[in-house]
Amino acid sequence: MTQLLKIALPDGSVREVEPGATPADVAAAIGPGLAKAALAARVNGELRDLARPFDGDAELSLVTSRDERDALELARHDYAHVLAEAVQNLFPGTQITFGPATDDGFYYDFAPAPDRGPFTEEDLPLIEHEMRRVIARDEPLVREVWDRQRLIDWFRAKGESFKAEWAAELPDGEELTVYRSGRAEDAWLDMCRGPHLPTTGKLAPDAFKLTRVSGAYWRGDQKNAMLSRIYGTGWLSRKQLDAHLVRLEEAAKRDHRRIGREMGLFHLQEEAHGSVFWHPKGYRIWRALEAYLRRRLDAAGYEEVKTPQLMDARLWEQSGHWGKYRENMFVVPDEAPSSEEGKPVITGDADLMALKPMNCPAHVLIFRQGIKSYRDLPIRLAEFGTCHRNEPHGALHGILRVRQFTQDDAHIFCRDDQIVEEVRAFCDLLDRVYRELGFDRYAIKLALRPEQRFGSDEMWDKAEDDLRAAVVAAGRATEEFGWEELPGEGAFYAPKLEFHLIDAIGRTWQCGTVQADTVLPERLDASYVGEDGQRHRPVMLHRAIFGSVERLIGILIENHAGRFPLWLAPTQAVVATIVSDANDYAREVVEALTRAGLRAEADLRNEKINLKVREHSLAKVPYLLVLGKREAEERTVALRPLGADARQEVLPLDALVERLRTEATPPDLR
RNA sequence: GCCGGGUUAGCUCAGCUGGUAGAGCAACCGCCUUGUAAGCGGUAGGUCGUCGGUUCGAGUCCGACACCCGGCACCA
Numbered sequence: 001m002t003q004l005l006k007i008a009l010p011d012g013s014v015r016e017v018e019p020g021a022t023p024a025d026v027a028a029a030i031g032p033g034l035a036k037a038a039l040a041a042r043v044n045g046e047l048r049d050l051a052r053p054f055d056g057d058a059e060l061s062l063v064t065s066r067d068e069r070d071a072l073e074l075a076r077h078d079y080a081h082v083l084a085e086a087v088q089n090l091f092p093g094t095q096i097t098f099g100p101a102t103d104d105g106f107y108y109d110f111a112p113a114p115d116r117g118p119f120t121e122e123d124l125p126l127i128e129h130e131m132r133r134v135i136a137r138d139e140p141l142v143r144e145v146w147d148r149q150r151l152i153d154w155f156r157a158k159g160e161s162f163k164a165e166w167a168a169e170l171p172d173g174e175e176l177t178v179y180r181s182g183r184a185e186d187a188w189l190d191m192c193r194g195p196h197l198p199t200t201g202k203l204a205p206d207a208f209k210l211t212r213v214s215g216a217y218w219r220g221d222q223k224n225a226m227l228s229r230i231y232g233t234g235w236l237s238r239k240q241l242d243a244h245l246v247r248l249e250e251a252a253k254r255d256h257r258r259i260g261r262e263m264g265l266f267h268l269q270e271e272a273h274g275s276v277f278w279h280p281k282g283y284r285i286w287r288a289l290e291a292y293l294r295r296r297l298d299a300a301g302y303e304e305v306k307t308p309q310l311m312d313a314r315l316w317e318q319s320g321h322w323g324k325y326r327e328n329m330f331v332v333p334d335e336a337p338s339s340e341e342g343k344p345v346i347t348g349d350a351d352l353m354a355l356k357p358m359n360c361p362a363h364v365l366i367f368r369q370g371i372k373s374y375r376d377l378p379i380r381l382a383e384f385g386t387c388h389r390n391e392p393h394g395a396l397h398g399i400l401r402v403r404q405f406t407q408d409d410a411h412i413f414c415r416d417d418q419i420v421e422e423v424r425a426f427c428d429l430l431d432r433v434y435r436e437l438g439f440d441r442y443a444i445k446l447a448l449r450p451e452q453r454f455g456s457d458e459m460w461d462k463a464e465d466d467l468r469a470a471v472v473a474a475g476r477a478t479e480e481f482g483w484e485e486l487p488g489e490g491a492f493y494a495p496k497l498e499f500h501l502i503d504a505i506g507r508t509w510q511c512g513t514v515q516a517d518t519v520l521p522e523r524l525d526a527s528y529v530g531e532d533g534q535r536h537r538p539v540m541l542h543r544a545i546f547g548s549v550e551r552l553i554g555i556l557i558e559n560h561a562g563r564f565p566l567w568l569a570p571t572q573a574v575v576a577t578i579v580s581d582a583n584d585y586a587r588e589v590v591e592a593l594t595r596a597g598l599r600a601e602a603d604l605r606n607e608k609i610n611l612k613v614r615e616h617s618l619a620k621v622p623y624l625l626v627l628g629k630r631e632a633e634e635r636t637v638a639l640r641p642l643g644a645d646a647r648q649e650v651l652p653l654d655a656l657v658e659r660l661r662t663e664a665t666p667p668d669l670r
Numbered sequence: 671g672c673c674g675g676g677u678u679a680g681c682u683c684a685g686c687u688g689g690u691a692g693a694g695c696a697a698c699c700g701c702c703u704u705g706u707a708a709g710c711g712g713u714a715g716g717u718c719g720u721c722g723g724u725u726c727g728a729g730u731c732c733g734a735c736a737c738c739c740g741g742c743a744c745c746a
Contacts, residue, residue: 107741117673118673118674119673119674120674120675121674121675211740212674212675212740212741213673213674213675213740213741214673214674214740214741214742215672215673215674215741215742215743216672216673216741216742216743217672217673217742217743220742220743221743222671222672222742222743222744226672226673226742227673227742228673228674229673229741229742231740231741257739261681262681268737268738269737270719270736270737270738273736273737273738328744328745387746389745389746391744391745392671392672392743392744392745393671393737394671394672394673394741394742394743394744395671395743395744395745396738397739400746401745401746402746405746407746409746498746509746510745510746511746512746513746544746546746547746548746550746551746552746576706577704578703578704578705578706579703579704579705580703580704581703606702606703606704607704607709608702608703608704608705608706608708608709609704609705609706610704610705610706610707610708610709611704611707611708611709612706612707613706613707614706614707614708615707615708616707617706617707618707624706626705626706628704628705629705630705638705638706640706648706
């Protein structure tokens with residue numbers, strides 16, 4: 001007598017089914033509507049194919065398009081699968097490798113046929129067309145369990161060396177599965193963990209779009225072959241796809257490079273690629289931010305210093321940068337260049353100096369001056385330190401990734417027992433600053449020891465534990481902060497906490513960081529005299545909140561779409577006249593605002609007010625102060641906040657100045 | 671650094687299969703004294719990223735290089 005399986009449903013009811021039954025059977029038993037709508041199943045919490053039989057008693061919930069997260073994940077994974085099949089249909093000889101779902105779609109990495117070369121964007125429409133054909137065939141996606149040798153042999157026989165390699169290296173004990181498009185012997189198949197939708201026809205043929213091509217290294221390793229990756233975005237419906245494409249267009253309008261040019265904030269040019277030319281308006285933002293942060297650091301017990309740009313290679317050898325970081329450094333010979341025409345500038349026997357890529361060694365040198373007592377600790381040395389790093393050219397990105405940047409750097413020299421409290425206090429300071437800048441979402445990661453590193457395992461154990469403990473103590477090791485640990489991603493001298501902000505199109509950028517370092521104090525021989533009268537090594541906490549002023553401003557631009565809060569706006573108010581009779585009064589208004597510490601300008605051009613409103617609105621000036629004959633006579637100002645539907649109010653000059661002065665107060669002075 | 675794409679007036683972009691460059695906006699000049707997102711008219715503006723090649727002739731075809739864009743790798 002066969003034992004029936006008990007299947008518990010979300011409504012609390014339990015159904016009994018024959019062994020070998022599947023979630024699809026249960027769905028069908030409940031009703032034809034559900035059977036049709038079901039996309040996959042959660043069996044004991046695990047997402048599975050509808051057609052995969054139960055292994056025993058189970059809790060089951062059926063996944064439909066109303067379970068958007070699961071449904072999207074499934075659909076995107078399936079789009080990737082369909083993409084791979086389409087590509088192999090069109091371009092025989094292309095090898096498949098790997099193709100997951102992403103946040104808004106999917107990609108698949110291919111090894112192109114040798115006679116063809118990588119894919120280009122011109123290939124995409126053709127591939128999209130073939131994908132629609134695959135979807136229209138509406139074949140079932142059939143799961144089969146294969147053993148390892150069969151997989152390896154099968155892929156080898158097909159000339160699929162990447163898949164064969166992958167199959168050979170998958171960990172033991174895992175069920176190895178393939179999915180076939182259709183039941184035919186020769187149906188297309190890919191090795192894949194699944195799960196998948198029941199048939200390709202469950203995909204909407206008009207809810208995806210192939211977006212771009214790129215190179216990608218096999219297994220993410222630069223030493224391996226360069227594959228050809230095709231990216232797509234995929235959704236459950238055409239409507240969702242269209243909404244996403246609109247979002248992308250909107251995001252493109254927030255691009256800091258575009259807004260930076262339109263608002264005249266900065267520019268970049270070939271002669272100094274990777275370094276920013278800050279224009280007056282852009283530098284006003286910089287100065288407001290720097291002044292704000294300086295006040296916050298002063299209040300938090302930091303002392304500001306300034307250290308040399310160019311230092312001898314001997315220092316960098318001692319610090320370890322020469323060994324582990326030299327590829328990223330700009331090295332300069334310590335000699336006068338030859339004045340002879342055509343002669344090389346460098347003789348080759350001059351001493352070498354390097355532009356600093358980091359501020360830390362210089363801060364240790366300051367710490368080392370004079371004897372330090374345990375009573376002096378912690379010592380917090382801060383610097384708006386301009387660093388140069390010779391970054392890989394392909395990595396440069398607007399002002400978010402540059403070769404010259406200014407860190408809001410500081411190094412806290414402290415005792416072992418002060419680490420956790422100092423890091424926790426830093427986490428609080430950073431949180432406060434981010435919120436005051438309008439970033440209420442950021443992610444915290446802990447980057448653990450890399451392969452290439454200095455220092456003993458014991459030192460790393462302690463440093464990692466301390467950082468982890470501090471984030472826990474600050475209450476931020478939570479999902480809300482995207483808390484996770486990243487093995488192998490620490491700096492060569494220390495593990496680091498990373499604080500990430502998000503740009504307009506959802507890319508994340510590391511801004512803040514704290515690193516607990518015992519290596520550099522050792523290498524540069526920093527010490528303090530302890531209570532016991534003996535010399536001890538301080539710990540050095542490297543930390544930054546903005547990370548780089550350039551990057552932070554770039555992200556601020558994107559987050560605000562150029563509409564800065566009043567205290568940061570490059571021009572806070574423009575006084576625009578309607579008639580030239582108001583010009584003198586307008587100058588007086590600008591003068592009063594300037595005296596009150598505001599950044600105000602006059603627009604006295606002989607132009608219609610419509611034009612002035614339009615131009616200053618496009619320039620994202622927070623307040624337009626309109627002056628006509630009436631205002632000039634009554635000594636009032638018509639205040640027009642930025643925004644097409646903004647209402648306007650008329651107030652006396654004194655009241656206006658007071659109001660803007662109050663509103664423009666930086667958040668820490670309120 | 672690697673893969674793909676791009677570089678034409680200040681900006682956004684046309685320029686078919688090679689026959690010495692075009693629009694809109696901006697700029698400049700003139701008129702308009704103007705009431706809340708483009709007033710009207712006129713003028714000027716480009717060695718087509720750089721270097722080399724093919725050709726009677728190259729913005730257009732080929733090559734190298736530079737920079738930019740999207741990814742990969744690297745990273746604040």
